[in-house]
Amino acid sequence: MSDTIQPWERLSELITKKNNTLITTFINTLSPSETARVISRLSEDDQRLLFSLLSPEDAADVIEDIPEEQAADLVEEMPSEQAAAILEELPSDHMVDVLGEMDEDASRAILAKMDRKDAKEARMFLEYAADCAGGLMISEFLSYKTDATIQDVLYDLQANRDEYIDYHVQYFYVVDHEEKLTGVLRMHDLLFPARKTKLSQIMISSPLNLPHKSSLKELEDFFDEHHLFGVPVVDDEKRMVGVVLSSDVEEALNKKKTKTFLRLSGVIGGEEFRTMPLLSRSGRRLSWLSMNIVLNIIAASVIALYQDTLAAVITLAVFLPMVSDMSGCSGNQAVAVSMRELSLGLVRPGELLWVLAKEARIGIINGLVLGVLLGCVAFLWKGNPWLGIVVGGALAANTMVSVLLGGMLPLVLKRLKLDPALVSSPLLTTVTDMCGFFFVLSFATAVMPKLAGM
Amino acid sequence: MSDTIQPWERLSELITKKNNTLITTFINTLSPSETARVISRLSEDDQRLLFSLLSPEDAADVIEDIPEEQAADLVEEMPSEQAAAILEELPSDHMVDVLGEMDEDASRAILAKMDRKDAKEARMFLEYAADCAGGLMISEFLSYKTDATIQDVLYDLQANRDEYIDYHVQYFYVVDHEEKLTGVLRMHDLLFPARKTKLSQIMISSPLNLPHKSSLKELEDFFDEHHLFGVPVVDDEKRMVGVVLSSDVEEALNKKKTKTFLRLSGVIGGEEFRTMPLLSRSGRRLSWLSMNIVLNIIAASVIALYQDTLAAVITLAVFLPMVSDMSGCSGNQAVAVSMRELSLGLVRPGELLWVLAKEARIGIINGLVLGVLLGCVAFLWKGNPWLGIVVGGALAANTMVSVLLGGMLPLVLKRLKLDPALVSSPLLTTVTDMCGFFFVLSFATAVMPKLAGM
Numbered sequence: 001m002s003d004t005i006q007p008w009e010r011l012s013e014l015i016t017k018k019n020n021t022l023i024t025t026f027i028n029t030l031s032p033s034e035t036a037r038v039i040s041r042l043s044e045d046d047q048r049l050l051f052s053l054l055s056p057e058d059a060a061d062v063i064e065d066i067p068e069e070q071a072a073d074l075v076e077e078m079p080s081e082q083a084a085a086i087l088e089e090l091p092s093d094h095m096v097d098v099l100g101e102m103d104e105d106a107s108r109a110i111l112a113k114m115d116r117k118d119a120k121e122a123r124m125f126l127e128y129a130a131d132c133a134g135g136l137m138i139s140e141f142l143s144y145k146t147d148a149t150i151q152d153v154l155y156d157l158q159a160n161r162d163e164y165i166d167y168h169v170q171y172f173y174v175v176d177h178e179e180k181l182t183g184v185l186r187m188h189d190l191l192f193p194a195r196k197t198k199l200s201q202i203m204i205s206s207p208l209n210l211p212h213k214s215s216l217k218e219l220e221d222f223f224d225e226h227h228l229f230g231v232p233v234v235d236d237e238k239r240m241v242g243v244v245l246s247s248d249v250e251e252a253l254n255k256k257k258t259k260t261f262l263r264l265s266g267v268i269g270g271e272e273f274r275t276m277p278l279l280s281r282s283g284r285r286l287s288w289l290s291m292n293i294v295l296n297i298i299a300a301s302v303i304a305l306y307q308d309t310l311a312a313v314i315t316l317a318v319f320l321p322m323v324s325d326m327s328g329c330s331g332n333q334a335v336a337v338s339m340r341e342l343s344l345g346l347v348r349p350g351e352l353l354w355v356l357a358k359e360a361r362i363g364i365i366n367g368l369v370l371g372v373l374l375g376c377v378a379f380l381w382k383g384n385p386w387l388g389i390v391v392g393g394a395l396a397a398n399t400m401v402s403v404l405l406g407g408m409l410p411l412v413l414k415r416l417k418l419d420p421a422l423v424s425s426p427l428l429t430t431v432t433d434m435c436g437f438f439f440v441l442s443f444a445t446a447v448m449p450k451l452a453g454m
Numbered sequence: 455m456s457d458t459i460q461p462w463e464r465l466s467e468l469i470t471k472k473n474n475t476l477i478t479t480f481i482n483t484l485s486p487s488e489t490a491r492v493i494s495r496l497s498e499d500d501q502r503l504l505f506s507l508l509s510p511e512d513a514a515d516v517i518e519d520i521p522e523e524q525a526a527d528l529v530e531e532m533p534s535e536q537a538a539a540i541l542e543e544l545p546s547d548h549m550v551d552v553l554g555e556m557d558e559d560a561s562r563a564i565l566a567k568m569d570r571k572d573a574k575e576a577r578m579f580l581e582y583a584a585d586c587a588g589g590l591m592i593s594e595f596l597s598y599k600t601d602a603t604i605q606d607v608l609y610d611l612q613a614n615r616d617e618y619i620d621y622h623v624q625y626f627y628v629v630d631h632e633e634k635l636t637g638v639l640r641m642h643d644l645l646f647p648a649r650k651t652k653l654s655q656i657m658i659s660s661p662l663n664l665p666h667k668s669s670l671k672e673l674e675d676f677f678d679e680h681h682l683f684g685v686p687v688v689d690d691e692k693r694m695v696g697v698v699l700s701s702d703v704e705e706a707l708n709k710k711k712t713k714t715f716l717r718l719s720g721v722i723g724g725e726e727f728r729t730m731p732l733l734s735r736s737g738r739r740l741s742w743l744s745m746n747i748v749l750n751i752i753a754a755s756v757i758a759l760y761q762d763t764l765a766a767v768i769t770l771a772v773f774l775p776m777v778s779d780m781s782g783c784s785g786n787q788a789v790a791v792s793m794r795e796l797s798l799g800l801v802r803p804g805e806l807l808w809v810l811a812k813e814a815r816i817g818i819i820n821g822l823v824l825g826v827l828l829g830c831v832a833f834l835w836k837g838n839p840w841l842g843i844v845v846g847g848a849l850a851a852n853t854m855v856s857v858l859l860g861g862m863l864p865l866v867l868k869r870l871k872l873d874p875a876l877v878s879s880p881l882l883t884t885v886t887d888m889c890g891f892f893f894v895l896s897f898a899t900a901v902m903p904k905l906a907g908m
Contacts, residue, residue: 158646264719320771
């Protein structure tokens with residue numbers, strides 16, 4: 001292992017030698033995820049040197065392979081001319097994604113250096129939220145005027161073969177003289193009619209389309225219902241402005257899921273990569289943890305209130321974290337099921353009572369099973385049935401609370417327009433800790449004479 | 455709110471009246487996610503009746519809208535003839551997904567009632583793992599023999615217009631007489647040459663393709679590198695067997711993410727829906743929780759070992775759950791970052807030392823910051839600097855342990871071929887609980903005279 005050269009060491013060597021040909025050849029042998037890994041392990045100086053050596057086309061290929069946040073950081077560091085030349089080589093949606101990750105000054109400086117038409121288009125895209133139809137659409141589509149003939153289309157296809165080679169050509173769109181979408185044609189509709197036929201005669205009129213402000217959820221529903229590669233997007237005046245591809249919708253859903261997952265785990269403020277500067281990584285994580293410390297203090301203060309009981313029955317200290325941890329797990333299960341059903345549209349934020357009814361039954365059954373289990377453990381360990389009843393009863397009660405709360409929280413937070421992924425887990429933990437401590441210690445206080453001195 | 459009729463109540467009414475036309479019209483007004491929600495809220499009897507009323511085509515439209523697991527449960531309940539008729543109306547990949555969710559006896563019975571050719575194809579698909587190329591591919595593609603002419607293709611397109619209307623026709627594939635993939639053509643390649651030209655003369659030879667056993671990761675890399683709608687899939691003898699669409703790869707990645715998210719939250723054994731029978735839901739959740747109870751007992755036993763210290767300094771009981779909870783959060787952040795980097799390919803399971811080096815620095819900084827914070831709180835509360843040192847020191851040390859462990863765990867579990875999503879979180883919690891309790895109580899024991907009687 002120790003004497004094999006890592007690929008980024010090899011690349012770093014080639015960069016130092018400024019051997020462009022070998023660099024390009026070497027990068028071409030890597031898969032996209034390998035490229036991402038190798039680039040992220042280079043020193044910042046090597047990264048800068050690499051991009052100054054590559055042609056804009058090759059640099060754009062590399063930029064496409066690495067996660068957007070990292071791509072934005074890299075491009076931001078470059079001189080604006082170089083950044084503009086590279087970004088112009090990216091597909092329009094990807095270019096906008098990278099620009100969108102930058103701060104506004106940086107992206108404005110780069111746009112100023114870009115080809116005027118590309119820059120105008122990019123500015124239009126940047127005005128849309130990243131995951132509405134306008135933000136996800138691509139501008140590489142083919143549209144022709146209503147009075148064009150089949151011959152005109154074929155001539156255009158032939159003349160612009162090279163440019164269209166990367167286009168996703170499944171459909172041709174037909175627009176009127178105000179660019180309003182009026183029809184759609186499939187390629188094979190062109191094969192049989194006479195070449196002088198006007199498109200208006202053979203097109204399918206009033207094709208499916210979506211307004212530019214459609215949400216990701218609306219796009220998801222559209223492609224669930226219609227198995228198409230893409231859908232034309234129109235602005236408020238019904239002018240055709242782009243095409244959203246179903247694969248890009250799936251990709252946006254993927255990104256959203258990743259963000260949800262990371263937030264539930266307490267990684268906030270965008271994605272963290274281990275190649276980021278240490279203090280920025282540490283700061284992002286701390287911002288979340290320091291909020292947690294406050295919530296933890298609130299929860300633990302319940303224990304402080306019952307110090308006398310605890311001092312009298314020190315054995316209870318063993319069970320305090322068990323009861324709160326276990327109910328926390330039960331509650332997290334309910335949070336996950338609610339978040340999943342919300343995202344599938346199987347439950348609506350207003351249906352609290354339905355969720356409560358469904359979770360209450362689970363809470364009772366699982367609370368009883370787990371309470372009896374832990375109660376038996378406590379009884380067998382110390383030989384005192386009252387300890388078993390206190391501990392088992394507390395776990396049963398707290399499981400019930402936690403499951404109900406966990407099931408409801410995502411719905412309530414969604415209604416309050418808060419992010420369930422961000423707030424559910426710390427809120428749930430705080431409440432289950434407080435209640436868990438309270439149940440154990442108050443039950444114990446109630447039957448104190450039976451427990452004293454344990 | 456209370457006097458509006460819910461859509462499933464309306465549907466249930468129509469079902470009771472057996473009014474087929476209105477049922478179909480009503481369902482067509484619903485978006486896919488609304489359909490899923492409405493169907494899931496019907497009673498089992500209504501569901502059964504509904505599917506016996508709908509035509510196989512309409513039933514298949516409904517089946518497509520609801521989550522696969524639920525679809526499988528519904529179809530399993532039907533008489534096999536009815537189930538077969540409905541499944542034959544689904545796109546091949548979706549049919550196989552639904553069959554794959556059933557137990558083998560049920561799917562075999564349904565396959566026996568299906569059209570022989572469809573059944574044979576389905577059996578072939580079922581042999582593949584659900585998320586390799588063979589499991590994701592569709593069989594609706596167009597292929598022609600090498601010596602076919604352009605005229606032959608145009609004739610076939612014209613003759614089978616209706617069947618092909620749902621196909622994703624972006625490319626035509628060219629195969630030799632042993633069905634081996636030899637070339638690919640785009641639709642507009644057919645437009646200009648003479649109609650008697652053989653496909654072999656104009657096709658692009660040796661097109662990009664993937665073996666049928668390619669993993670989801672390989673498919674993801676392929677579509678990251680090549681911006682195509684689909685890729686032809688070949689078997690071991692290079693015969694073309696299907697096409698994988700990029701949107702289906704994104705969808706499979708989406709499903710995998712959902713499973714990871716649910717497992718991390720302790721929802722295992724497939725997805726849970728609140729409309730499932732109560733005992734099955736409760737059982738699924740309990741299987742995970744009862745494992746947790748054992749791990750919790752192990753962790754809490756550390757407290758039992760130090761009962762004397764705790765009895766002497768009862769204040770410590772307040773800080774035990776705080777130290778273990780907070781370090782658990784720090785560790786979970788590291789788990790999330792590692793799982794994310796693993797899935798992007800930015801880190802490999804073997805690179806433990808790299809991750810340790812990166813996490814150690816975060817562990818030290820965040821441990822110190824949080825330790826000082828909590829130490830100050832403890833000191834201010836009780837006015838004893840030694841309590842602050844014990845509590846703060848324990849949190850700092852435990853944060854360090856937890857961050858290192860959290861960063862490593864996903865890599866180690868992946869190497870051991872265990873599922874990081876399933877095992878990381880309970881293992882991490884157990885260790886951080888044990889260590890947290892140990893640090894607080896052993897540090898306190900060491901400086902006991904300074905703390906006694908608090």
